[in-house]
Amino acid sequence: xxxxxxxxxxxxxxxxxxxxxxxxxxxxxxxxxxxxxxxxxxxxxxxxxxxxxxxxxxxxxxxxxxxxxxxxxxxxxxxxxxxxxxxxxxxxxxxxxxxxxxxxxxxxxxxxxxxxxxxxxxxxxxxxxxxxxxxxxxxxxxxxxxxxxxxxxxxxxxxxxxxxxxxxxxxxxxxxxxxxxxxxxxxxxxxxxxxxxxxxxxxxxxxxxxxxxxxxxxxxxxxxxxxxxxxxxxxxxxxxxxxxxxxxxxxxxxxxxxxxxxxxxxxxxxxxxxxxxxxxxxxxxxxxxxxxxxxxxxxxxxxxxxxxxxxxxxxxxxxxxxxxxxxxxxxxxxxxxxxxxxxxxxxxxxxxxxxxxxxxxxxxxxxxxxxxxxxxxxxxxxxxxxxxxxxxxxxxxxxxxxxxxxxxxxxxxxxxxxxxxxxxxxxxxxxxxxxxxxxxxxxxxxxxxxxxxxxxxxxxxxxxxxxxxxxxxxxxxxxxxxxxxxxxxxxxxxxxxxxxxxxxxxxxxxxxxxxxxxxxxxxxxxxxxxxxxxxxxxxxxxxxxxxxxxxxxxxxxxxxxxxxxxxxxxxxxxxxxxxxxxxxxxxxxxx
Amino acid sequence: xxxxxxxxxxxxxxxxxxxxxxxxxxxxxxxxxxxxxxxxxxxxxxxxxxxxxxxxxxxxxxxxxxxxxxxxxxxxxxxxxxxxxxxxxxxxxxxxxxxxxxxxxxxxxxxxxxxxxxxxxxxxxxxxxxxxxxxxxxxxxxxxxxxxxxxxxxxxxxxxxxxxxxxxxxxxxxxxxxxxxxxxxxxxxxxxxxxxxxxxxxxxxxxxxxxxxxxxxxxxxxxxxxxxxxxxxxxxxx
Ligand SMILES: Cc1cc2nc3c(=O)[nH]c(=O)nc-3n(C[C@H](O)[C@H](O)[C@H](O)COP(=O)(O)OP(=O)(O)OC[C@H]3O[C@@H](n4cnc5c(N)ncnc54)[C@H](O)[C@@H]3O)c2cc1C
Ligand code: SF4
Numbered sequence: 001x002x003x004x005x006x007x008x009x010x011x012x013x014x015x016x017x018x019x020x021x022x023x024x025x026x027x028x029x030x031x032x033x034x035x036x037x038x039x040x041x042x043x044x045x046x047x048x049x050x051x052x053x054x055x056x057x058x059x060x061x062x063x064x065x066x067x068x069x070x071x072x073x074x075x076x077x078x079x080x081x082x083x084x085x086x087x088x089x090x091x092x093x094x095x096x097x098x099x100x101x102x103x104x105x106x107x108x109x110x111x112x113x114x115x116x117x118x119x120x121x122x123x124x125x126x127x128x129x130x131x132x133x134x135x136x137x138x139x140x141x142x143x144x145x146x147x148x149x150x151x152x153x154x155x156x157x158x159x160x161x162x163x164x165x166x167x168x169x170x171x172x173x174x175x176x177x178x179x180x181x182x183x184x185x186x187x188x189x190x191x192x193x194x195x196x197x198x199x200x201x202x203x204x205x206x207x208x209x210x211x212x213x214x215x216x217x218x219x220x221x222x223x224x225x226x227x228x229x230x231x232x233x234x235x236x237x238x239x240x241x242x243x244x245x246x247x248x249x250x251x252x253x254x255x256x257x258x259x260x261x262x263x264x265x266x267x268x269x270x271x272x273x274x275x276x277x278x279x280x281x282x283x284x285x286x287x288x289x290x291x292x293x294x295x296x297x298x299x300x301x302x303x304x305x306x307x308x309x310x311x312x313x314x315x316x317x318x319x320x321x322x323x324x325x326x327x328x329x330x331x332x333x334x335x336x337x338x339x340x341x342x343x344x345x346x347x348x349x350x351x352x353x354x355x356x357x358x359x360x361x362x363x364x365x366x367x368x369x370x371x372x373x374x375x376x377x378x379x380x381x382x383x384x385x386x387x388x389x390x391x392x393x394x395x396x397x398x399x400x401x402x403x404x405x406x407x408x409x410x411x412x413x414x415x416x417x418x419x420x421x422x423x424x425x426x427x428x429x430x431x432x433x434x435x436x437x438x439x440x441x442x443x444x445x446x447x448x449x450x451x452x453x454x455x456x457x458x459x460x461x462x463x464x465x466x467x468x469x470x471x472x473x474x475x476x477x478x479x480x481x482x483x484x485x486x487x488x489x490x491x492x493x494x495x496x497x498x499x500x501x502x503x504x505x506x507x508x509x510x511x512x513x514x515x516x517x518x519x520x521x522x523x524x525x526x527x528x529x530x531x532x533x534x535x536x537x538x539x540x541x542x543x544x545x546x547x548x549x550x551x552x553x554x555x556x557x558x559x560x561x562x563x564x565x566x567x568x569x570x571x572x573x574x575x576x577x578x579x580x581x582x583x584x585x586x587x588x589x590x591x
Numbered sequence: 592x593x594x595x596x597x598x599x600x601x602x603x604x605x606x607x608x609x610x611x612x613x614x615x616x617x618x619x620x621x622x623x624x625x626x627x628x629x630x631x632x633x634x635x636x637x638x639x640x641x642x643x644x645x646x647x648x649x650x651x652x653x654x655x656x657x658x659x660x661x662x663x664x665x666x667x668x669x670x671x672x673x674x675x676x677x678x679x680x681x682x683x684x685x686x687x688x689x690x691x692x693x694x695x696x697x698x699x700x701x702x703x704x705x706x707x708x709x710x711x712x713x714x715x716x717x718x719x720x721x722x723x724x725x726x727x728x729x730x731x732x733x734x735x736x737x738x739x740x741x742x743x744x745x746x747x748x749x750x751x752x753x754x755x756x757x758x759x760x761x762x763x764x765x766x767x768x769x770x771x772x773x774x775x776x777x778x779x780x781x782x783x784x785x786x787x788x789x790x791x792x793x794x795x796x797x798x799x800x801x802x803x804x805x806x807x808x809x810x811x812x813x814x815x816x817x818x819x820x821x822x823x824x825x826x827x828x829x
Contacts, residue, residue, distance in 0.1 A: 050824045053802035056781035061691055072693040075706055084702045084709055087693045196813035238804035247804075360816040364799055365806040405780040405799050417753070418659040418772055419746070423796075427665045430797035431816075456695060510705040 001292075002301045007033040010291055010305035012276045012320065013312035015100015016563060017549035017570045019254035019262065020155075021309045023228065024574035026268045028582065034268075035293055035303065037275035038097030042255050047103075047245035055404045058244045064104045066094035070459040073315060077470040077508050079332060079447055085456050085464070090512040092519055093243070098272065100313060101517060102253045102563075106242040106368030106401060107218030109161045109252075110560035111152045111568070113380035114145035114181040119556065122381060123391055132391060133474060135446045137335070137342060139555035142527045142536035145181045148568050151575070153185060155567030156216075159252035160224040160232045162370060163187040163216035177213045177374070179382045192221045192235060192370025194399065197353070197361050197434025201398020202373040204492035210375040215397065216564075217369035218252035228261045239402035241368030251368065274301070277462060279308050279324040279546060288326075288546050294460060306585070307577070310523075310548040317552040318343075318450045318522030319465040327523075327533045327542045332447050332468070338533040338541075340451045342444035342521040343467060344557040345509075347394075347475045348437060349483040349502040352410040353495045355432040363403030363410075363433060372399035375489075378482055379559040380441075390477040394440030394559035396486045398493075403430065410435065413499035436490045438482040439516070442475050444556040450522045469509055476505040518562045520554035525569075528591070535589040537576040538569060544587045547573055639673070639786075643682035643715060647736065651722045652678060654738035656775045658745045666796030667789070669775055677778030677787030682715040689713030700763070710763070714770060721767040724759045725752070782824045791829060794821040 009025050011018045014036035026032050041047075057063045068087065076083035095101030115122040118140045123131060132138065165186045166176025191214030194202060202212040219235040226232070235250035249256050262268055273296035280289045280302065290304035310317050321327055321339045330341035355361065365371075377383060379393045402408055405426075410433045415425040453466035483502045490498045526532030529541035538553055540546040549570045551562045558565065576588055641649045656669035656678070669675075681687050689712075698711045712720060726736040729748065733740055737748065751757045753772075755765030778787030780794070782802065788794065794801050801821030809817060820829035 049804060050802045053804040054782055054824060056777060056785055060777060060781075061686060067691070068693045069690060077703070077705075082699065082702075084699050084706050085693045085695070086707060088691070088708050090707055193810045194813070195810065199813055234807070236805045236807035237810050238806065240804055360814055362806075362809065362817045364803075365809050365817070371810065403799060405794070405797060406777055409780075409797070418749070418775075420661050420663050420665075423660055423663060423665050427796050430799065455697065508703065508705045511707045512705070 002299055004301060004303045006290070006304035006306070007031050008305065009033070009307045009309060010035060010303050011309045011311055012291060013037070013100065013310070013316065014098050014254070014270060015095055015311065015313060016102040016254060017566060018100070018309070018311035019102070019258045020567060020570045021311060021549060021574055022268055023258050023262050024571065024578065026262065026265045028578045029267065031267050032269075033303065033305070034270045035274040035276055035291065036098055036270065036272050038272065040098050040270070040272050041103075042259075043245070043247065043249055047247050049247040052245050052247050053238070053240050055240070055406050058104070058240070059404055059407050062089050062093065062243070064096070064243070064245065065089060066096040071464070073465040073467055074453045074456050075467045075469065075511055077468070079468060083453055083466045083468070086511055091510070091515055092517040093514075094315070094517075095313060098259075098270070099254045103245050103255065104243050105563065106561070107159075107251050108369040108561040109156065109159060109163075109216045109218040110564045111180060112145070112558050112560060112565045113179065113382065115381045116558045117141040117143060117145055117148070126381065127386060133472070136391065136474065137444045137446050138391070139342070139444070139524065139526050139531060141555060142525055142532070143569070143572065148572055149181070149184065151571040152564060152568035153183060154227070154571050155564065157188045158226050158228065158257050158567070159218040160188050160220045160226055160257070161216055161218050161252070162189040162192050162221040164191050164214055166213060175213060177376050178211050179376045179379065187216065189221045189224055192217055192219060192237075192367060194373055195237070195365055195371040197363070198371055198373040198399030200434065200493050201436060201489065204489050205373070205375050205398070207492055208489060210377055210489075212373045212375050212398075215369050215372040215374045217367065219367040219370035220250045220252070221370065226257055228258060230257055230260050232256055235367050235370050237365050237367045237371060239364045239366050239404065241366070242401055275460070276312070276320065277323065277460060279310065279320065279326060281324070281326070281543065285325070286543060288543050306545060308546045310546060311550060314519050314522065314550050314552040315450070315465055317548050317550055319452070321523055321533070321548070322452050322465075323462060326540055326546060329451060330449050332449050335446055338524070338529070338531070340449045340522050341533070342524050342555055343448050343450045343469060344442045344444050344520045344554070345469065346442055346516045346518045346557055347440045347471065347479045347503060348515045349479050349486070349500065350438075351436040351483070351486055351490045351498050351500045353434050353436060353490050353493055354410075354412050354429055354497040354499075356496050357428070357432055359432050361432055361434045363400050363408065363430070366400045366402040368401050372397050372401070378485055388477065388481055390474045390481070391443055392441035392474070392478050392559060394438050394478070394482050396482065396489065397437045397439060398434070398489070400435050405430070412497050436486045438479065438486050439559060439561070440475070440478050440482055441559040442557045443472070444521060445472055471503065471507075471509055473505065476503065479503055516561075518551065518557065520551040520557045520562065523548045523552040524555045525553040526555060535587070537588045538573040539581070539588050541587070541591055545585065547577065549573065639676040639679075641675070641679040643679050643687070644718070647726060648718065648722045649675065650736070650738035651726060654745060655749065655771060658742065658749055659772055659775045660779055667792035669779060671789070672779050672792055673787045673789040674775050674778035677781070677785050678774050680786045681774065682718070687713065687715040708766070710766065714774075717767060717770060721762045721764070724762045725757070725764070728757060728759060783827060784823065784825050791821045791823055791827060795829060
């Protein structure tokens with residue numbers, strides 16, 4: 001085994017949260033090394049036009065994603081089933097290479113609602129404990145919205161997020177989201193203009209008495225310089241955004257917001273093609289000594305470090321904790337143990353909205369987030385759940401992110417999948433169709449978790465992560481309620497026809513259908529080592545010189561896209577490391 | 592099902608006259624060197640010689656994809672758009688070799704369909720195995736291979752495959768149908784540099800501007816018809 005020179009901090013994975021930690025901890029004067037399993041890449045020469053406008057390569061084959069041939073996960077629906085590998089991409093997509101999934105995300109940039117962070121206490125207080133099904137296992141984050149607000153804001157300013165505030169210091173603002181938690185400042189950039197489909201949605205929603213607002217978007221609406229001094233350019237709604245890189249320097253990614261500054265710092269280094277296989281512990285198993293990785297030549301390398309940041313994306317974080325033996329693995333029968341606990345996901349539904357030929361939707365004019373319109377009346381606890389009997393909710397979105405024909409061609413109900421009628425429908429519908437989507441939360445349950453698979457291995461011979469997951473009634477109720485509201489808006493849009501896709505009670509989780517890459521939990525944060533893997537600062541209860549960033553920390557999922565909260569939590573954790581941990585290395589919260 | 596020989600229809604005529612156009616005209620100035628390999632037998636596509644598929648497979652593929660996206664006045668058929676060429680070229684790409692997929696065993700094909708693809712075949716192996724099995728079935732049922740049947744018979748067989756009603760040993764026909772139709776639509780709508788969507792015909796049919804990818808001026812004009820035709824990655828214009 002090769003042994004490298006010790007560093008102060010080693011960061012495992014160099015995507016969104018790895019880049020944030022790199023910036024923050026080098027600023028504190030530490031000697032920081034990031035290990036990334038993939039390759040280096042940057043806007044130029046890797047993301048340039050016209051190469052990025054290739055639906056087959058990026059949208060369908062997934063050339064930017066983690067190659068499943070080398071590593072995937074296995075999936076089963078229930079505790080007594082045998083899991084089989086997720087062999088082809090469908091339900092969710094993993095990032096790879098420098099920038100991680102931050103390169104090919106949409107940029108839908110949200111904050112959580114205040115009650116999302118204290119969900120268990122909030123639900124118990126407002127509706128009583130009995131309101132939660134017996135096997136629902138939701139918890140508080142251990143950090144409140146007010147504590148997190150400056151960090152959520154900072155990440156928005158780093159990303160140059162474009163939007164309209166709905167609540168500035170408690171005063172409601174016309175045109176923004178009236179349900180959001182109070183923010184201290186406006187968004188750094190004004191909203192991207194609505195695409196036409198989103199505009200039709202906004203009019204209909206307003207007519208029904210809702211308060212539509214522009215989706216907060218990390219696709220910049222104008223030229224902008226962020227707090228690191230890095231510049232973004234205006235988005236041109238190219239229609240090749242989610243699953244694709246951005247050639248316009250408009251989509252916030254580690255490359256467009258942090259790396260130009262971080263990579264030049266003398267106390268920072270990046271080692272690519274370095275696949276970390278475990279965090280090493282000393283004989284007490286209460287202290288990490290560094291990590292082991294496999295380099296490009298296939299050699300095992302030991303990298304000593306005083307502080308280890310696990311930032312490899314939610315699923316990979318869980319797997320690394322299990323492979324390293326940090327924290328007790330979760331046992332779904334007893335409910336004891338913490339690593340792998342509370343895996344959650346999201347539940348989406350969609351309605352295609354078909355117009356006649358005189359309505360030019362031009363679906364190809366779209367951005368991953370900018371230009372779409374939202375209503376938030378039915379998210380979080382923005383409405384009285386009492387009569388409806390479920391916990392959670394989601395937002396409803398109108399508009400489209402692009403009109404890429406292999407993946408995004410929407411056809412009227414009853415159209416056959418092939419033949420002359422299919423072709424005629426494709427021709428007649430394509431330019432005149434938009435969509436309404438619901439984006440809903442999923443709660444945590446005793447029998448939904450992650451562990452190591454007993455059978456299947458990755459390219460290095462290490463066990464794959466195994467997911468045990470299926471839908472619960474609470475989510476079926478949630479999605480039905482949300483989709484009914486969405487359908488009312490779609491009808492109000494006065495289309496020729498609509499067609500809804502909604503998950504029906506009794507159906508199973510289907511890995512073939514893309515929903516979101518908003519997978520959460522498994523290394524959750526919380527108030528006590530009995531119930532969570534991390535304390536409120538994302539520090540391991542068991543091994544205090546290990547911090548774990550990313551959505552693995554979410555005790556259950558929210559109805560919003562996660563990265564706004566992920567970024568905020570990472571800055572919050574970094575501040576605790578800088579201001580408290582470095583002075584007294586040890587637990588930041590006494591167990 | 593009737594076994595009457597298929598009569599030359601207007602569609603066949605259209606299809607054959609279209610595919611007889613030499614590749615050079617189709618692709619404009621980027622002249623294609625003639626491909627090595629055996630000449631394509633059967634109907635159509637004299638201009639592209641497959642590298643992976645053998646003669647019988649090539650006949651099947653052309654016949655099948657041209658029923659999935661048949662010729663009509665709306666726009667190009669799959670064969671006119673070069674879909675068989677696209678699929679053949681994909682067979683030699685990482686995709687055809689299963690390079691994008693996790694292909695370690697054990698394989699449990701009887702897993703619930705909701706857990707996704709669980710066969711041991713890479714795409715190229717699946718085509719090889721399935722086409723032979725389907726042609727064999729067609730010969731047993733109808734006395735002819737798939738490509739020699741009437742359009743009505745072909746449509747009927749494809750419909751049965753789609754629903755998994757044709758039971759063949761080791762070849763779940765619904766899974767194969769799903770691969771076939773997925774690759775057909777990929778070839779039809781992807782950038783022409785991959786061999787399908789010749790002259791961006793499928794993009795023109797629906798009104799997709801291809802690789803233009805810049806609508807800054809258009810976001811200010813919501814609801815206005817977009818006037819420009821497609822461009823491709825290699826700079827083809829319309
Ligand atoms: C198509 C798509 C669209 C999305 N859209 C949105 C959106 O609109 N809004 C939103 O909020 N979120 C969105 N997301 C999710 C968002 O991308 C993630 O939440 C975010 O990138 C998570 O940051 P991270 O640092 O945890 O992981 P990542 O950014 O994925 O970074 C993890 C890095 O770790 C590396 N790595 C993994 N394992 C190892 C190892 N063993 N050794 C070394 N390196 C390793 C990976 O290669 C990767 O570079 C989207 C995701 C996808 C895929
Ligand atoms: S839509 Fe905008 S942000 Fe997204 S990739 Fe295109 S230019 Fe970049």
